[in-house]
Every structure is written in structure tokens, then in C-alpha cells.
Amino acid sequence: xxxxxxxxxxxxxxxxxxxxxxxxxxxxxxxxxxxxxxxxxxxxxxxxxxxxxxxxxxxxxxxxxxxxxxxxxxxxxxxxxxxxxxxxxxxxxxxxxxxxxxxxxxxxxxxxxxxxxxxxxxxxxxxxxxxxxxxxxxxxxxxxxxxxxxxxxxxxxxxxxxxxxxxxxxxxxxxxxxxxxxxxxxxxxxxxxxxxxxxxxxxxxxxxxxxx
Amino acid sequence: xxxxxxxxxxxxxxxxxxxxxxxxxxxxxxxxxxxxxxxxxxxxxxxxxxxxxxxxxxxxxxxxxxxxxxxxxxxxxxxxxxxxxxxxxxxxxxxxxxxxxxxxxxxxxxxxxxxxxxxxxxxxxxxxxxxxxxxxxxxxxxxxxxxxxxxxxxxxxxxxxxxxxxxxxxxxxxxxxxxxxxxxxxxxxxxxxxxxxxxxxxxxxxxxxxxxxxxxxxxxxxxxxxxxxxxxxxxxxxxxxxxxxxxxxxxxxxxxxxxxxxxxxxxxxxxxxxxxxxxxxxxxxxxxxxxxxxxxxxxxxxxxxxxxxxxxxxxxxxxxxxxxxxxxxxxxxxxxxxxxxxxxxxxxxxxxxxxxxxxxxxxxx
Numbered sequence: 232x233x234x235x236x237x238x239x240x241x242x243x244x245x246x247x248x249x250x251x252x253x254x255x256x257x258x259x260x261x262x263x264x265x266x267x268x269x270x271x272x273x274x275x276x277x278x279x280x281x282x283x284x285x286x287x288x289x290x291x292x293x294x295x296x297x298x299x300x301x302x303x304x305x306x307x308x309x310x311x312x313x314x315x316x317x318x319x320x321x322x323x324x325x326x327x328x329x330x331x332x333x334x335x336x337x338x339x340x341x342x343x344x345x346x347x348x349x350x351x352x353x354x355x356x357x358x359x360x361x362x363x364x365x366x367x368x369x370x371x372x373x374x375x376x377x378x379x380x381x382x383x384x385x386x387x388x389x390x391x392x393x394x395x396x397x398x399x400x401x402x403x404x405x406x407x408x409x410x411x412x413x414x415x416x417x418x419x420x421x422x423x424x425x426x427x428x429x430x431x432x433x434x435x436x437x438x439x440x441x442x443x
Numbered sequence: 444x445x446x447x448x449x450x451x452x453x454x455x456x457x458x459x460x461x462x463x464x465x466x467x468x469x470x471x472x473x474x475x476x477x478x479x480x481x482x483x484x485x486x487x488x489x490x491x492x493x494x495x496x497x498x499x500x501x502x503x504x505x506x507x508x509x510x511x512x513x514x515x516x517x518x519x520x521x522x523x524x525x526x527x528x529x530x531x532x533x534x535x536x537x538x539x540x541x542x543x544x545x546x547x548x549x550x551x552x553x554x555x556x557x558x559x560x561x562x563x564x565x566x567x568x569x570x571x572x573x574x575x576x577x578x579x580x581x582x583x584x585x586x587x588x589x590x591x592x593x594x595x596x597x598x599x600x601x602x603x604x605x606x607x608x609x610x611x612x613x614x615x616x617x618x619x620x621x622x623x624x625x626x627x628x629x630x631x632x633x634x635x636x637x638x639x640x641x642x643x644x645x646x647x648x649x650x651x652x653x654x655x656x657x658x659x660x661x662x663x664x665x666x667x668x669x670x671x672x673x674x675x676x677x678x679x680x681x682x683x684x685x686x687x688x689x690x691x692x693x694x695x696x697x698x699x700x701x702x703x704x705x706x707x708x709x710x711x712x713x714x715x716x717x718x719x720x721x722x723x724x725x726x727x728x729x730x731x732x733x734x735x736x737x738x739x740x741x742x743x744x745x746x747x748x749x750x751x752x753x754x755x756x757x758x759x760x761x762x763x764x765x766x767x768x769x770x771x772x773x774x775x776x777x778x779x780x781x782x783x784x785x786x787x788x789x790x791x792x793x794x795x796x797x798x799x800x801x802x803x804x805x806x807x808x
Contacts, residue, residue, distance in 0.1 A: 296711025314712070316690070317618040419706045419713075421617075422584050422686070425646065 236279045236427050237420075239293055239301035241286035245324045245412060249302045250281070252321065252442070256434040278427065290315065290415065299420035300428060305410045306389060309353050316421055318432045319414035322439055328353060328407040331396055332378050332385035336404065347377035348387040357387065357407045375399045454740035458533050458552050460578040461738070465531035468571060470554055473530040475516045481506040483515055487697075487726065495539035497546055511538040514720070514735065517555045518727050527558035533740075547741075553717065555735035557724065565701060565719070566678035568734045572703055572715055573682050575738055579714070580707035580746070586688040587649060587703045590695055590718075591668025592656070596642065599662020600635040614643050615692040634660060642689050649676045652687025668700075675701060697723040703736065707746070714742045755782040758795040759806075763787070768804035 238253070240246040250263055260274035260281055272281045284292055286304060293301040294313040306328060308317065328350065338344065340363070347368040348354045358365045368383050375395060377383040389410060390396065390403055414435060421428050462472075481498050497509040510516060513534050521528055531554040539546045556568050569587065576583035593614060597607045606629055613622040619640050626636035638659050645652055653676045656669050672687075679685060693702040698718050705715030717736025724733045757776065761769055769785065776783045784795065800807045 294711070315616070317616040317621075320620045417711055418690075419708070419711050422586070422646075422688075422706055423582070423708050 234278070235273065235275070236300065236424065236431060237298045238279055238281050239289045239298035240281055240283050241289050241302060241304075241412075242283045243286065245286065245302075245304070246283055248323045249321065249412060252323065252438055253279075253435060256431075256438040258431065258434070279431075287311075293415050293417050296417045296419060298417065299424055300414060300416045300431065302412050303415055305408070305413055306350060306353065308413060308415070309356075309408070310350050312352070313415070314418065316416040316418055317413050318416055318428075319436055319439065321412045321414055321435070322442070323412040325409070325411045326389050326391040327403075328387065328410055329390045329403045330357075330385050330387055330405040330407060331375075331390065331401050332404050333400065334402040336378075336384060338384070344385065345383040346385055346387055347374055347383035349374060350387055353407060354387040375401060454550050454552075454743060457579055457738075457740060457743055461552050461575055462531070462533075464571065464574055464578060465554055468529070468567065470529040470531040473517055473521075473532045473555075475510065475513065475520065475532070475534055477509060477535075478507045479510050479516055479519075481508040483519060484508055484511060487515055487723070495546065497537050509537040510534070511536050513551055513553065513737065514555060514723065515727070517735075518557065518724055518729065518733065521557065523729055523731065524558065527556060527560075527564060530555050530557075550740040551737045552740055553715075553735060553737035555733060557729075557733045558731050560719070560732035560734055562674055562678055565675055565734055568717075568736065569675070569679055569685070569701070569703060570682050572705060572717060572736045573684050575736075576684065576705045576707060576715060579738075579743060580709075583684050583705060583707045584686055585684050585703055585705045585715070586686045586691055587672075587701055588687065588689045588691045589668045589672040589701050590693060590698060591671070591700065592665050592689055593642065594695060595662065595665030595668050596635075596639060598664040600631055600639075602629065602631070610639070611692065614639075615690050617643055617690050619643050646686060646688045646690075649679065649685040649687050656687075671700065693718060695722075697726070701734070705736075705738070710742050710745050712742065714739055752794065753796045754793040755784040756796045757781055757783045758789060758793075758798045759783055759785045760789070760798065760800045761785050761787060762800070762802045764802060765804040769801050772801065772806055 240249055258274070258277045258279045260272045260277065260279065262272045263281055270282055282298070287307055289301040289303040290307050290311055290313040292298040293315050302321065304324060343364045343366045345366045345368060346354050346358070347370050349370060351367055351369050354367055368377065370377060374386045374388045377386055378401065379399060385404060387407060393403065396402060414432060416428055481496065484496055496511045499507055501507045513532055513536060517530060533552040535548050535550050537546055537548055554571060556564055573585045576585055593611060597610070602610065606625065610622060610625060613625065622643055623636060623640060626639055638661065641659055645655060647655055653669065653673045661669060691702050691704050698720050699722050700719035702718035703716070704713040707714055715736055715738045719732070719734045721732045724731050759773065773783050773785060789798070
């Protein structure tokens with residue numbers, strides 16, 4: 232284990248927001264804000280090393296110990312169920328995992344419901360809890376097209392503002408769960424770097440509470 | 444679907460140290476065959492980590508399995524005895540962790556103690572688990588919990604059956620934000636919810652952790668589990684690297700009482716897991732207690748040093764003219780401590796500190 236806390240952040244808007252939060256908590260690394268294509272940034276004084284990865288890969292980096300801690304969306308954690316500690320709800324990137332479809336959809340429980348989604352496990356778990364038989368159709372993008380073209384009856388997808396749904400004549404039919412960014416930790420790193428990880432978590436928690 | 448079969452040599456050194464340790468405590472070696480009737484695993488499926496088992500039909504028509512686990516075989520194939528059965532093993536098991544990763548050969552070493560277990564026996568197994576980790580790495584942590592602590596809390600606080608698995612999962616994640624919300628949704632008292640969050644948070648050296656738990660307003664069932672853990676902690680005084688952490692998870696259908704996971708720096712998951720599994724023994728029809736642990740030798744590959752810059756010191760390119768003289772020369776060189784590879788051409792992908800030719804009985808630099 233190195234003496235620096237390795238932190239995996241998601242690339243993109245969420246990563247920028249999370250970095251700003253961590254900077255306020257006292258873990259700034261000015262190089263992060265410089266334009267360029269670097270992926271790894273180190274702030275020796277603050278004892279942290281940041282690296283930016285694809286949002287869906289953060290949990291893998293943390294679970295496999297390449298990062299001590301990281302920030303991943305709850306959607307990713309529910310879908311891939313990595314064996315990590317989930318230490319904090321950062322309250323950033325808030326959105327909802329929803330069931331969406333045509334507003335006038337009449338769900339006939341005698342028929343298997345066709346569900347298109349990128350989040351197969353989340354959808355399967357949700358409908359298992361509901362006791363509903365479903366035909367899951369795994370898609371990788373443009374999920375909204377599926378009910379419009381008759382590929383599926385509904386979709387299970389992330390809804391932020393609902394604009395894309397409205398523009399395509401779709402509506403939220405039900406909420407599966409709320410989503411937000413979570414601070415996660417590798418279980419072994421947590422144990423061997425306990426003082427550093429818990430101090431980091433406590434300072435970030437304070438910032439989250441101040442921001443409320 | 445790909446399969447991985449690891450190099451057994453990487454784990455040999457570790458096992459020799461473990462073997463010496465287990466023998467010193469009077470454990471004897473248990474050896475098992477590669478196959479077992481599939482029925483054994485079908486009846487105890489949830490005990491097997493992962494869901495897939497390699498099966499084949501034997502010549503007599505029986506459905507057989509490449510063993511996915513050692514413990515079940517140990518219980519099934521050892522006869523009940525008035526004395527304790529203290530066994531250690533090194534075996535390969537075969538299983539697929541999930542639907543995507545393919546089957547793997549997993550090398551395990553470990554020990555099992557079966558019979559009428561008393562506090563000494565439990566303390567001895569925990570001590571051997573700690574000493575096993577110490578034999579692998581000078582830095583280690585052996586986390587312990589007692590399943591009766593969370594289970595007892597659920598009983599004492601009236602947590603509905605349907606919510607216990609979810610709360611246990613959240614405890615396993617140290618996920619206090621969602622656990623707090625679920626406690627409120629379940630209508631638990633503020634005091635009970637506070638105790639549960641304390642249980643989730645707790646991580647401390649074993650005796651300190653026991654003291655911290657003693658200060659909590661636990662109900663009678665959880666307090667009984669704590670009492671057993673406290674007696675174990677006293678018996679274990681002087682054993683280093685023991686921590687109390689209630690985030691450890693284990694199937695309560697098989698495990699009961701003390702559960703432990705061992706960790707070393709550089710390996711991102713537990714390298715050792717085990718605990719008390721009377722439930723499994725009873726399920727297999729024996730009236731006995733049991734405790735043991737397994738060490739996943741495959742994971743120790745991550746601790747191996749990085750490969751050196753060279754595969755051998757010297758590459759000797761031979762023209763085949765005088766094999767006897769060549770062999771004599773190679774034996775001289777290796778006796779002087781050099782690693783020598785003889786070949787007719789430079790092998791692809793290998794690196795050597797130096798290269799020489801051997802021709803007409805002479806070494807040509």
C-alpha cells in the first residue's frame with residue numbers, strides 16, 4: 232500500500248463536481264483543473280492521488296484495489312454489486328431510476344412485460360420484488376427508441392430532467408430507486424489505511440452537510 | 444468460456460510453512476480425490492461460493508462433480524469420533540465465480556477441527572488462522588465477528604424477517620446512510636437504530652471492540668453472543684492482528700458463532716475465510732461442532748516479486764558438434780551460480796544477460 236490515498240473519480244461533469252467537493256474538504260490538487268489529457272494527478276501535501284476513469288469503471292478500480300476509494304453512481308453499484316464499502320451518499324448527480332413508457336400504456340398482467348434497459352440486474356431485481364414476469368431486453372444506448380418502435384413495452388432507465396422522455400412522447404410510469412453519487416472504498420484498503428480513509432470520509436461528510 | 448489453471452509452484456513455499464505450523468499443533472493431513480458425487484453439492488448448494496460446478500457422468504452412470512469445495516468432503520468422508528478431528532489440507536477446487544469468468548482451479552490450504560469444540564479449540568483455530576497470515580506476510584489483519592451479534596440484534600429489536608437480509612447487506616457495506624433510512628422506515632426505535640449504526644461502524648482491535656460493544660444497550664440474544672466473543676477474546680490475549688468488524692458476511696444457514704476473514708496488504712480481497720460451521724455439520728447428519736478456515740493460495744500470486752530483467756544469465760548457442768563437452772561446460776557454469784540456457788537459436792521473447800556460442804568443444808564469447 233502506498234502512503235497516498237488513491238482516489239478514482241468518474242470522468243465528466245460528475246467528476247468535476249466531486250473534485251470540487253473534495254477540494255473544499257481540503258484535498259485539492261490544482262493540476263486537476265489544468266487543461267490537458269493527463270489521467271493521474273498527485274497532491275503530495277494533501278496525501279491524495281486522483282485518477283479519472285470511465286464512470287462505470289470506478290467500482291472495478293476500487294473493488295480490485297487499484298484505487299483505495301472512489302466515487303460511483305448508485306446505478307453502477309446496484310447493477311454490478313461490487314464487493315466494496317459504501318461509506319457516504321455525496322448527494323451529487325441526483326436522478327432517478329425509473330420505469331418509462333408511453334403515457335397511455337395499459338399493462339396487462341397476463342402477458343409477459345417486455346422491458347428494455349441498460350440496467351438488466353436492476354430491472355430484474357425490481358420486477359422480482361414486484362412479482363412480475365418480464366422479458367428483459369438488454370440494450371446499450373438510445374433506450375427510448377425501444378417502446379417507440381414496439382421493441383419493448385417499457386424501459387428502465389435513468390431520468391434526470393425528463394426532457395428526452397417528453398420530446399419522444401414518453402413518460403415516467405414508476406420509480407425504481409433514487410440515484411446519487413456514493414463514496415466507496417476497497418475493503419482491504421479501508422482496513423490497512425483505516426486512519427486515512429476514515430479521516431478523508433469524515434472531512435468529505437462535513438462538506439456534504441455544509442452544502443445541504 | 445475460458446478457463447484458468449494456475450501455476451502450483453507459486454504457492455509451494457507458503458504451503459510448506461503452513462504445513463509445519465499445522466503439524467506443530469497436532470493436525471494431520473487430509474487428502475481427497477478430485478471427484479465427489481454431485482448430489483452432495485446439489486443438497487448444499489448455498490454453501491458453495493458461486494453457482495457453477497463442473498460435472499460429468501462417470502462410467503457407472505453416476506453424475507459426478509469436480510470438487511468445488513473441501514469442507515463438505517471433509518465432513519462427509521471422516522467418521523465421527525470421540526476425540527477431536529484435527530485435519531489440514533492442500534487441495535485444488537474447481538468452480539466458476541460467476542456466469543462470465545469461466546471455471547477456475549483454486550488452490551486452497553486450510554484446516555478443519557471437528558468434534559466437541561470447547562473454548563480452547565476455538566481459540567486454537569483462530570490463533571492458527573492468525574499465524575497462517577503471519578507466515579504469508581509480516582503485515583496482516585484477521586477480522587472476526589460473531590454472527591449472533593447482528594442476528595441477536597434483529598431478534599431483540601423485532602426486525603421483521605424480510606428486512607434482515609437487506610440490513611445484513613448494508614452492514615456488509617458499512618452503508619450507514621441507507622441503513623439509517625431503512626431503520627426509520629421499519630419503525631425501529633431511535634435507540635435501536637443508533638445501536639445498529641454503531642454495530643456497522645465498529646472496527647477495533649478485538650478486545651477494544653468487545654469493550655465498545657459491552658457499552659451498548661444490547662438485548663439478551665446479542666448480549667449472549669457478545670459474552671461468547673468476550674470469553675474468546677480473553678483466551679486469545681497475546682495473539683496479534685485480531686480485529687472486530689461486524690461487516691463480515693457469512694451464510695447463517697451454515698455458519699454460526701465466530702466468523703473470520705484474513706487480509707494482507709497487496710491483495711484486494713480476503714485471502715483467508717472461515718469460522719464456526721456447526722450448521723453445515725448438522726445438515727450432513729453429524730452431531731458435532733466444527734470450525735476451520737481456508738487460505739486461497741491463488742491470490743498469493745499477487746505477492747510474488749516482479750519478474751527480473753533477464754530470464755537467464757547466459758544463452759549458449761550450440762551447433763551440436765560436441766554434446767558431451769557442452770554438458771560438462773554447462774554443469775561448470777551452473778555450479779558457479781549462473782543460470783544457463785542452451786539452444787540452437789535465440790528464443791523469442793526471452794532476455795539474457797549475455798550470449799555466447801559453443802562450437803567444436805569450445806566456448807566462444
